Amino acid sequence: MKIALSWLAKYIEIKENTKELEEILTFSGIEVEAVENIPALPETVFSAKIISAEPVPETDHLKRCLVDIGNFPCPEKTEDGYLQVICGAPNCRTGMMAVIALPGSVLPEMTIAKAHIKGIDSCGMLCSEKELGISDNHSGIIELSTETPIGITANELYELPDTIFELEITPNRPDLLGYIGIARDLSAKLNRSLKMPEIKIPEAKCKAETMPLELVNKVPELCPRYIARLFNKVELKESPLWLKSALIKSGLRPINNLVDITNYVMLEYGHPLHCFDYDKLAALPEKPGIPAIVIRRAYQNEPIITLDGKSYLLEGEEMVIADGIKPSAIAGVMGGNISAISETTKRIVLESAAFNPSSIRRTSYKHKISTDSSYRFERHLSEYSAEDASIRATQLICELANAELCEVTYDSFPFPPKPLILGIRSDRYTQVIGYELEDEKIRDYLERLGLKFLQYGTWKPGKINDIAEIESYSSENKQKSIKAQYYEIPHCRVDLEREIDIIEEIARLDGYDKIPVKTLPQRIMDRHSYRIKKNAVDYLVSRGFYETLNYSFSEPDLLYKLGYEDGDRELEMITLKNPQSSNQSAMRTSLIPQLLQNLAYNLNRGEKNIKLFELGKTYHRQEALSYEPYFLAGIVTGLNKEEHWQDKASPITLFWVKGIVEELLSLWHLENWSVQETKVPFLSRTESASYYLENKELAYYGKLNSIVAEKFDIDTIELKQDIWIVQFAMENIINATRTLKTHFQEIPRFPFVTRDISFLIAEEIPYSEIIKTIAEIERNIISEVTAFDEYRGKQIPEGKRSLTLRLKFRDKEKTLTDERVDYLIDLIIKKLRETWQIKMR
Template sequence: MKISIDWLKEFVDLNISSQKVADILTMLGLEAEYGTNYSNIDGLIVGEIKECTKHPNADRLTLCKVFNGKKTLSVVCGAPNVDKGQKIAYAPVGTTLPGEVTISKVKIRGEVSEGMICSERELKISDEHDGIMILNQQAKVGSNFNNYVKSLNNTLELDITPNRPDCFSHLGVSRDLSAKLNKTLKPFDADPIPYKKNEAEKYISLKFENPDDCPRYIAGIVKNVKVGPSPDWLVNRLESIGQRSINNLVDISNFVMMELGQPTHIFDYDKLNSKQILIRRGKKGESLTTLDEIKRNVSPNELLITNGKSPLALAGIMGGLDSAVSAQTKTILIESAYFDAPTIRKGAKSLGMSTDASKRFERGADPNASESAFWRVIKLIEDLSIGDWVPGMVDPYPKKLIETQISLSREKLDSLSGVKIKSDFVHDILNKIGCNVNNKSENQWLCDIPSWRPDLERDVDLIEEIIRFYGYDKIPSKYHYQSIMNANEPDPHKCLDKIISIMAGLGFSQVFNNSLQSKDIISLLKIKSVKIMNPLSDTMSELRTSLFPGLLENIDFNYKNNNPDIMIFEWGNIYKQNKPGLKGIQEKLVISGVVHGYLNKPTVHRKKGRRFNFNVLKGSVKNLMDRLSIKNLTFNQTKNKADGLINCFEIQSNNHQLGFIGKVDTIFSDKMHLDINEVFGFQLDLDLLMELANKTPLFNSIVSYPLVERDLNFVLEENILIGSLLSTVKENGNDILKSVDPINIFRHNSLGNNKKSVTINLVFQSSTKTLEDKDVNHVIDEIIRVISNEYGAKLR
């Protein structure tokens, strides 16, 4: 955003250089850059067009007589906006323009041209090239054009953060400067004009479909208006910050927006169908041609200003062409409103529009500034004698702003700032930025928050303001030699790096996704999510409850870019809203991975490829656990879905629930319209994983006694899970049973209906003696007995 230094001086006395102003604003958190992209061009002067005639041999060219302050010269010009009486940027013969273009005396279609009339693009001032650059009428003919540009470019380029909507104006920036420089903020003329009777109510009435969308709307009437060019001072102000002059009424509206930060709009009153203005949402099938002459289809996402059934304007974004001010306008309706920020943001995003007005409303305008801006517009119209104000205004204000109070304690200020700031300074600064301090105390300040500062919500926000003006550079640096890690505790970051390295070794690629997701996607898991108060968009309105949606989008992107075979993982927090309020938010650190496509593609030598499946992913999880020395891993099937997985197995180790593994539910890909195939995934509790992995491994001495192996073959029901069977064997295997593994599964009609034969291998070993048959047989008999009783299995 461009800010004029000269304009700032109307609000605060600045007896310092423009660069110093930029430095002060930057230290206040308003990043400012002084200067212009324009580079001096030797020989360029201010000229005046004395005559304009049509070129005899070309339809699109004009013969101009240009006065350079000493003599009149002939110049051929092809710009459509060239006209008699204009002050222009004239490049005489011999001038070298950017791009190493040297102007020479030439004949164009038989007519001599002694120089060039330049556009802003040709001078590298801007990209504007639709016509020549027209200068202000007070520009002195024959003077150096470089000096003229510098006089208009005493400006700052500000990078305003979204939390400071009050600084999208010269007044807002001046407030911060006056407080920092300890100077009085000069008053501006926006006081209400007294009137005996509200005549405006005879001309207009207001109706609100939903006051939440538009808490305040002010309307007024001006008759006998004279639409024409703006005075030089107004044109200069607007052009100095890159605004184009249109006509006196539109310029006044733009001037007030840049001065006070409050957008206003002016309608041609005679073009309205009725006296009633209705502020409502758009309807399906409605359309509106906006001021940029584009017909736009509207929806319930957009807020409209309507008159009867006809839309007049996109509220807070852009006016309509049918109700626009023209040279024939005689009576106008002035709008100064406060629109709901999320409503305007959604509407602008839905239409793909971004205007000066929408940028201010979607960040949070000041409802009280609506009135100030209205009176400022009225007074400027009267000062310029271009219309007669109809006494009064229509201002129902259906949803008034609730004033906010914040209490700040000395204890918290000292704790967070790290420095002792004098109470007088605190009291003084809070008052200067508009926070009226109700009590003067050494240890407590009760502040009324001004309507133009929606970013001040808590005491920490006030502390930030105090430190901004105190100066971050004045807070002494302190060196902390104490480590944040306890030497007796393992470093979690080191363990996390190890896990990431293992996953990479297993063939997985790490991805990073946004932790904000859309309500539609998050609602699929039926988990109460954490909602964002002021989301940037509908697609980023809630904190994620699972990592799988983001991973599936990664797969879809790769699939569509000819990379369908993929193994990826991500670690990060997922969130749940267990109870209302901040304290009810549960934050859990997890790691999730997914596989898609082929593990081994079909080739000439291998006709049948091998796709990723559950067992492949299970093997990767087991390898990860082995590398982390997490033993006694079991996979137990669960009937419940787990955070987006179906056909799901619970992963456990020594009664610790590590996570889940299974097939990723297709509800995600269906809802997100993803063009992908079957996906398998896992989710692990990363905090628990690091806790178990960080335990120091215990050394077991090598056992010198031999192993004893036995195989058992059971015939059991088809629906009995092998994992459940193995767990039962382990529980009843005594201390000498070292391992249990399935080695074969056989199915045949001879076994009976819905039967299968499972062969398991058992390994026995004692650390104190050589095992005899009786030692092993005793354990095996117990295992057979338990399996037969619990599962109805028979030894084959």
């Protein structure tokens, strides 16, 4: 569930910053899964009017627009005082009000620049919601009301900056499925007043005989309450911007004023609503001429087509909202198209109901339909909240659709539930939570939550329907009676059924951090560190490596053989006062010497294809204490896999070892690393590399120098094989990945388009910088950039190299056209020329 801070602030004063509010929500039991900040936009992004929109010759969708930006100063204006803009949006047309970003405007994913498209200057951009960072809607440019003045900034239009919280609501708290519920909970936590919307329903002008209705509830056990309000002379039109903006920020797409109103009230009160076209409702056969709404079970094999155009065959257990003949909706799940609102709708029925949660849950699961409506109904909504939502929607329909309210309200409420009364003992709170809380404090917390205090009395367990059942408490006879407070539970808190539920609410409001901890939990392991190391070991084993285990003791002479010199950090070893032997006289500072000894041992016994690794600590001096970081080192030589007659093996090469390193870094989700020259003395300078992230080394690989190999009794001339070494600085990797989170990414629905470009570029320019330059242009559409050819030769000028890139383009919202891709290619080439002075081949 997404909530916008600007909308939430309409019900409760918010003084805290985003981080503080996130912590308050989380420690109140409302889990914050994600926080998205929508920044303020530049003042050069504002409302404007399209004076004309003419097709660009030889294109199928581009239009040359003249845009009136009012008195805003802009040197690119034409002689008539308009701005010329090229736009490819399908809804772009003459006379519409839109949002324009002038050249130089910095948007969330791009910077607007003056462009030359199909021989025409384009001075700005007509923006979609996605380009402004408001939503993912990229289907067309923003269409404002024709009454919107020119020059209103996007910040005013969309209440920016804003913050969007994505919340995970537990199934037992349906009262939190709307803004008012969240505000009510914060009101209790922060002890601030709750500001409810002012509701004034206009006088009913439509007489009952004008719009008669037959309401029949055949399954009151499945539908304990059903409210129907009728409206005449409804005007179906586009919603005002404040309503559309509120829905967009909360993750819903605006459709029309009636649908938007029901969605708005659902988000506000947490209770779903639905509108039927009154004139499409059939009458009961026995009562012709009177449109009917019948709440019943579906018939066996009864068909229905829902609003999304899908057909379902009902099995007889589902509950439906039908007219006199056919089902008009799958109750609590989705409406049907037979009575859907359309452009011809003039009279409507507003439904607000409460359904049995188990029935909705079974229907949703059986037909694999999950909607905002079913999500709420299957968590048990109160019968009384149906009336609150209906009244609020009535007000908005009369205001925003200029509708006339019918004087009769149809309300099927056969068995109103009796008020629930629960008691709580302060002594029991102390026993369960672990500390005392005064009666006055308990009462204060519960009244903030909306519980109505009734009286003190002698303790009586269970649910109480009549306060007269409670005996008065006598302080003179404490041994025979236990003091308790009694409260009437508000209808919205269907989760409060027992004393322990109330105790949990008090503890939540008072703060879980106040609960005393008698025994601190013992942290016996770092789970994140364990997972990262286990991932590495599992991966190397899967690639044919064998793990070795060497002593933590070593000898300094081995490090001299590697090429280290006095003053190098590796030679500052911690020596043992009484070593068992000379070759175990110091604590090791590197895993490499012992791995070379392991390699020599195996080579001397006839093994030629060897892949070994070790994961272990090294020991370094650090003032009075030692520093003991983990490293993962590997050594390989020979063939890259087992020999097979059908699949020939090949010698291990630089690229095979490089692939091992980069695959592991990718497995840990490490990105944005840089490649630098390796500083270790025992590797070849030309066939080695180190990987850094924020100036900390992550890993290195390289070919072992033959001179170093000979010092470890390995004759590379006789061996006729290269020896490769890799090492990972596990401490740096563990710290770099500790705060990383894995995010779900939807599988793309639309195909990608491939283009190749080839150009000359200076040799000193890193490939990573070229990728960054390209990504800045359209990060969400340029999905992949690969360098598949690099050439240096006689035809290439000195200091240059020929680079060929393969670019993949994909739009998540629609299929890309050739014109759009060509336009992006032109932008990429222009950017590369301006930034790196490339020359196309």
